[in-house]
Amino acid sequence: MQITEEHRQEIAAQFALWNEALQTGDAKQVARLYAEDATLLPTISKEVRQTPRAIQDYFEHFLELRPRATILQQKIRLFGDIATNSGIYKFAVTQDNEDRVVIARFTFVYYRTGEGWKIIEHHSSMLPEV
Secondary structure, three states: OOOOHHHHHHHHHHHHHHHHHHHHOOHHHHHOOEEEEEEEEOOOOOOOEOOHHHHHHHHHHHHHHOOEEEEEEEEEEEEOOEEEEEEEEEEEEEEOOEEEEEEEEEEEEEEEEOOEEEEEEEEEEEOOOO
């Protein structure tokens, strides 16, 4: 399906909003970007998060690492009121006063609501070393 540059930028901006929310250190602000019935398959947790409280709980812990995300590769697609953004991103994190980089695969699925785009699915997993 063809996507216009305007739509591509609109969906890419959703990642920027998410990353900016991470920078606030406020888990509630990050969790508000997710739909009420969203599913989060997080990078550094084995637990599937499927409620607003569970998603917020994940970010309360993840934000302790002060993550700063950068997209390395992405593919954006639009299907009416549903959009996907999949690819590779890296997180600069600080753990035990030491900076490190985590590279992961991601898929965000967004749904357009009357209030704007909401994340309905988010899968993030560390890139295998092999």
